[in-house]
Amino acid sequence: MALKQNDLNWFRPLWRRVAVVLFLAAWLVWEVLFTGEQLWMILVGAALAYALYNFFYAFPKENSDGQIPPPRPSDEQDRQDP
Secondary structure, eight states, rough: OOOHHHHHHHSSHHHHHHHHHHHHHHHHHHIIIIIIHHHHHHHHHHHHHHHIIIIIIIIOOOOOOOOOOOOOOOSGGGOOOO
């Protein structure tokens, strides 16, 4: 699932993405070591996996001018060239 343009703009600085992932990792450690609640472990673990994927694997790379490129069309048939 791709991030929306507002989300991309807000998460563009690397420190924000790292802060969210570190928060989720600390929360997961808390759940595993201290509370033992399986439901919350699964939910936080899934959120951590989702954040890792979206913030570090699928996050679009910036151009040389510092702009994030627009998303590509999902299908070549949907593309309308002038």
